[in-house]
């Protein structure tokens with residue numbers, strides 16, 4: 001067994017999850033591949049959303065995958081960093097907006 | 112990516128300047144220990160081994176390895192320090208073949224082909240043969256490099272040359288990183304010069320196509336999507352127009368192989384190429400309809416095999432005793448670099464193939 005939880009080379013083996021449940025595995029990958037096809041949003045836009053979400057959920061596999069995917073699509077590092085700041089802003093905002101709850105509670109308790 | 116080098120591997124006396132060293136790397140490691148299948152085994156799975164040529168369509172002539180640039184990924188290992196240049200005598204032998212072959216496309220490449228002192232004579236003579244599609248691969252910056260090249264757009268126009276030029280990105284940062292400081296601005300100016308004489312304009316017969324290859328250890332994305340992005344950005348930012356974008360995968364040889372190894376990306380890149388193997392791209396890889404001629408007149412299955420010094424496996428090995436019928440019967444020489452031609456939608460000097 002490897003000594004760390006994450007091994008970068010495991011990303012290549014993602015497809016193998018179907019080995020233990022072919023039906024659900026292939027349903028998932030069909031869905032996954034369809035999601036990333038051009039629709040109302042371009043593949044490029046979807047790639048940037050995926051990169052931002054990858055950082056939000058802090059999945060190292062997804063970060064690797066969508067950094068590479070972005071480069072392939074000609075997405076610049078400036079665009080990638082801006083997408084990350086969107087993720088950061090929403091994450092930070094999500095904490096701070098709960099400040100209203102804190103303030104409400106203080107005001108209530110102090111009367 | 113590391114800082115751009117200013118000398119070729121040859122000049123730097125790098126181990127990788129030796130072609131047998133490159134071939135050894137491509138055959139050892141992950142391909143010798145069974146982690147990844149060799150290209151031969153992979154194409155044998157779909158009964159496509161040995162790889163055979165179809166009737167010749169494209170004659171690609173490399174008129175010399177000298178170049179005004181030293182791009183990081185260059186599979187030719189070209190640069191100002193390379194002195195291999197095709198002589199007029201070899202050019203004449205090529206012209207004799209061009210006259211007799213059934214190929215519909217003549218494709219001049221380098222280095223910077225324009226730096227060959229007999230380039231203009233060769234273009235004038237070759238244009239007289241009336242071949243359907245006459246391509247010159249121009250790196251763009253050469254047009255701006257020196258006054259004596261400033262009239263190249265007019266010269267190309269006069270001989271109805273189809274200009275194919277490299278452009279790794281529509282932003283300065285990415286372009287200069289791969290091709291050198293200042294290359295982007297010079298390329299933009301050269302594209303404007305070409306547009307000004309009619310190249311690349313909608314409905315113009317003067318064809319101007321761009322070649323995109325990734326500026327790092329990753330594969331190119333969808334050609335049509337990239338073309339859309341390039342067209343939009345170049346038009347909006349600079350008012351530049353062009354016809355088609357060819358998306359080319361970097362093959363793991365020469366300076367790109369050197370970069371892959373130095374940046375510890377070699378294994379991941381080979382995995383990415385093998386994972387993206389597309390059996391339906393094999394039938395149309397470049398070597399099946401193209402022959403490559405080197406500056407000294409030798410024949411190769413493709414420009415990549417030329418850079419690995421893998422001459423055609425045929426009795427006819429030189430342009431001076433060219434025999435299309437004999438060449439048709441050869442087996443194409445392959446190695447693991449060939450995975451670069453079969454990844455995804457495939458890759459050739461004319462873009463995707465599948």
Ligand code: SF4
Pocket residue numbers: 178179180181182184185186187188189190221222223250
């Ligand atoms: S990639 Fe083209 S322009 Fe760049 S060094 Fe090689 S031959 Fe010259």
Ligand code: SF4
Pocket residue numbers: 396397398399412413414415416443444445446448449450452
């Ligand atoms: S590298 Fe050359 S020989 Fe190999 S598949 Fe590509 S075109 Fe053919």
